Amino acid sequence: MLYRDALNLALDYAMEHDPRVVVLGEDVGFYGGNYKVTDGLYVKYGPKRVIDTPIAENSIVGTAIGMALMGLRPVAEIMTVNFAMLAMDQFVNQMAKLRYMSGGKLFLPLVVRMPQGVAKQLASQHSQSLEHFFASVPGLYVFCASDSISAYHGLLHAIRMDDPVVFLEHVLLYGMDFPFEYVKNFDPFKARILKEGKDITVVSYLKMVHDTLKACEWLEERDGISCEVIDLISLRPIDFETIYESVRKTHRLVVVYEAPKTLGLGAELSARVCEELFYYLDAPPLRIAGEEVPIPYNRKLELMAIPTPEKIYERILSWSKSHGL
Amino acid sequence: MSQTLAEKFYYLMKLGREFEIRCKEEYLKGNISGFLHLAIGEEAVHVGAVVGFGKGDLFCPYREHVLALARGIDPKLIMAELFGKATGVSKGKGGSMHLYEPKMDFYGGNAIVAAHLPHAVGAAYARKLMGEKAGVLCIFGDGATNNGTFFEAINMANLWEVPVLFLCENNYYAIGTHVSRSSALKDIYLKARDYMPAEVVDGMDVFAVYEAVVRAKQYIEEYGKPYFIEAHTYRFEGHSMADKGDYRSPRELEMFRKRDPIDLLLKKAYKEGWLTEEQVRLIDQKVEAVVEGAVEFALSSPEPSEEELYTDLYCGVCSDVIP
Numbered sequence: 001m002l003y004r005d006a007l008n009l010a011l012d013y014a015m016e017h018d019p020r021v022v023v024l025g026e027d028v029g030f031y032g033g034n035y036k037v038t039d040g041l042y043v044k045y046g047p048k049r050v051i052d053t054p055i056a057e058n059s060i061v062g063t064a065i066g067m068a069l070m071g072l073r074p075v076a077e078i079m080t081v082n083f084a085m086l087a088m089d090q091f092v093n094q095m096a097k098l099r100y101m102s103g104g105k106l107f108l109p110l111v112v113r114m115p116q117g118v119a120k121q122l123a124s125q126h127s128q129s130l131e132h133f134f135a136s137v138p139g140l141y142v143f144c145a146s147d148s149i150s151a152y153h154g155l156l157h158a159i160r161m162d163d164p165v166v167f168l169e170h171v172l173l174y175g176m177d178f179p180f181e182y183v184k185n186f187d188p189f190k191a192r193i194l195k196e197g198k199d200i201t202v203v204s205y206l207k208m209v210h211d212t213l214k215a216c217e218w219l220e221e222r223d224g225i226s227c228e229v230i231d232l233i234s235l236r237p238i239d240f241e242t243i244y245e246s247v248r249k250t251h252r253l254v255v256v257y258e259a260p261k262t263l264g265l266g267a268e269l270s271a272r273v274c275e276e277l278f279y280y281l282d283a284p285p286l287r288i289a290g291e292e293v294p295i296p297y298n299r300k301l302e303l304m305a306i307p308t309p310e311k312i313y314e315r316i317l318s319w320s321k322s323h324g325l
Numbered sequence: 326m327s328q329t330l331a332e333k334f335y336y337l338m339k340l341g342r343e344f345e346i347r348c349k350e351e352y353l354k355g356n357i358s359g360f361l362h363l364a365i366g367e368e369a370v371h372v373g374a375v376v377g378f379g380k381g382d383l384f385c386p387y388r389e390h391v392l393a394l395a396r397g398i399d400p401k402l403i404m405a406e407l408f409g410k411a412t413g414v415s416k417g418k419g420g421s422m423h424l425y426e427p428k429m430d431f432y433g434g435n436a437i438v439a440a441h442l443p444h445a446v447g448a449a450y451a452r453k454l455m456g457e458k459a460g461v462l463c464i465f466g467d468g469a470t471n472n473g474t475f476f477e478a479i480n481m482a483n484l485w486e487v488p489v490l491f492l493c494e495n496n497y498y499a500i501g502t503h504v505s506r507s508s509a510l511k512d513i514y515l516k517a518r519d520y521m522p523a524e525v526v527d528g529m530d531v532f533a534v535y536e537a538v539v540r541a542k543q544y545i546e547e548y549g550k551p552y553f554i555e556a557h558t559y560r561f562e563g564h565s566m567a568d569k570g571d572y573r574s575p576r577e578l579e580m581f582r583k584r585d586p587i588d589l590l591l592k593k594a595y596k597e598g599w600l601t602e603e604q605v606r607l608i609d610q611k612v613e614a615v616v617e618g619a620v621e622f623a624l625s626s627p628e629p630s631e632e633e634l635y636t637d638l639y640c641g642v643c644s645d646v647i648p
Contacts, residue, residue, distance in 0.1 A: 022454070048454055054484065059443040059477035066447020069432060070382070072454065074447075093437050094444070102425035103416030104637035106432070139638055163639045 025077030081116035096139030124294030153186035283323035341391035369586030373534030468499030528556030
């Protein structure tokens with residue numbers, strides 16, 4: 001099933017079974033969504049529940065907050081994470097804090113979903129990964145979907161939750177076809193082990209999961225290095241236990257992500273593993289991440305700015321060699 | 326009708342005034358901390374609007390003590406919140422700028438200028454979608470109308486046809502900057518007039534505010550559309566306790582003090598025979614007792630327990646919080 005269809009299916013299911021669920025955002029209705037995630041919902045549920053908004057991101061999130069306060073379960077779409085920057089007050093000062101500041105009197109059953117990441121030659125105002133912005137804010141939940149199963153079940157779970165969730169998708173995944181199945185009791189807070197292995201624990205999320213899997217296949221086939229690949233679905237909170245358990249087994253940690261390396265998720269994960277499992281480690285953790293630059297338009301430069309399966313393979317191979325594997 | 330209203334207005338305005346004068350004292354004693362924004366001088370807008378609006382959701386800015394009192398939130402719980410105590414209306418986690426009581430349709434208290442305007446629009450959308458007629462009252466200062474969020478909100482409210490009453494309390498100063506130096510349009514209601522009916526009212530006259538709000542509420546609920554009121558008022562204190570307010574001339578202050586909304590109310594009420602001096606004396610006594618009781622309650626209330634640092638961040642399942 002296409003990733004975008006899985007998201008659409010989750011929205012459709014939620015709207016059909018709960019009249020309180022509404023969808024709002026730029027072009028989500030009549031137009032069908034810029035990435036076609038909301039396609040068909042407008043015809044099925046009408047303009048009152050599939051709400052086209054002006055280009056006013058701060059107020060898209062802001063009105064969704066007001067709707068949630070009154071008992072609706074809004075799913076707001078911000079067209080891309082780049083535009084979410086215009087709504088950071090509503091994300092950080094409002095959505096994340098109203099419950100705490102009210103001493104638990106308010107609650108916000110609200111989801112804001114949006115794509116992020118590097119697609120093809122969109123240049124820096126349309127290509128970036130900002131998950132660490134959101135994942136650093138107490139009061140928010142931050143989910144990522146790397147395939148159709150986590151897209152469908154993760155989004156459905158987020159809609160059913162009574163807390164505010166930032167739901168991150170990846171631009172390049174929308175058109176990708178993944179195997180799909182209905183999973184009973186899907187738990188988005190539990191990291192998934194996508195591939196078992198014994199030598200290195202490799203943690204990733206969103207699109208980088210697939211590039212990592214490819215690199216790890218090569219490592220196993222060509223070099224006999226066995227990697228355990230972990231897909232984080234939730235970035236706040238992070239399922240550290242699954243990571244720790246794996247590192248206790250492999251004694252090595254690699255984190256792969258598309259955002260610039262500095263202050264990204266890799267810094268957090270490797271620091272935690274050093275704090276908790278220092279004496280289990282046979283090598284210093286390795287971060288494979290984006291370069292410290294805005295993403296350029298030129299395709300060659302663009303690919304230089306982010307990890308690719310080839311780069312992930314090379315980096316892990318040379319790192320493991322220099323650390324006695 | 327006017328007689329009972331006059332009594333009600335006088336009680337709430339006097340309560341607001343004395344409550345805040347006491348807040349100032351307790352702040353100077355160190356019992357209240359943080360930012361404390363007093364509405365002394367603006368009681369007619371706050372009381373007239375909340376009483377006039379009656380039942381319905383309220384979204385307020387950070388200067389909201391009198392709005393919360395007028396809505397009927399227990400003064401004890403508000404004072405305890407200002408003291409940061411566990412018994413406070415927000416368990417001591419919100420403070421002066423973050424009073425909330427969803428059971429009384431009171432949704433804050435917001436410390437970010439203009440941020441609550443879209444909340445009000447969303448709330449009104451939700452009410453309408455769920456088939457309720459009740460409108461939403463959204464109060465904000467003149468400063469908020471220079472923020473982009475203001476224009477986003479009035480645009481959406483008109484476009485989506487939602488019953489929101491936007492009430493701008495124009496006290497002429499965005500902290501220390503006069504409206505003539507912060508707003509290209511000095512008549513603020515003109516900013517909304519192309520989007521919805523918009524009018525100006527004397528914010529020092531509680532009856533005028535009340536009547537305008539009653540009429541506006543009828544409009545928004547009958548037509549399911551937004552309405553805008555600009556109320557001219559004045560704050561006698563600085564923007565917050567950190568502000569002496571010395572960007573204003575003594576002459577200007579004196580001019581507005583002559584139009585103290587409580588004095589104006591009494592003058593009218595005596596003239597019309599709605600209140601007697603004896604009644605006023607009794608109300609004053611009651612107010613004094615309520616404020617004293619609130620301070621005693623706040624003083625004797627416990628600090629939040631240490632575990633409270635970690636509670637109320639997420640709820641898991643909280644659908645039982647509001648019916």
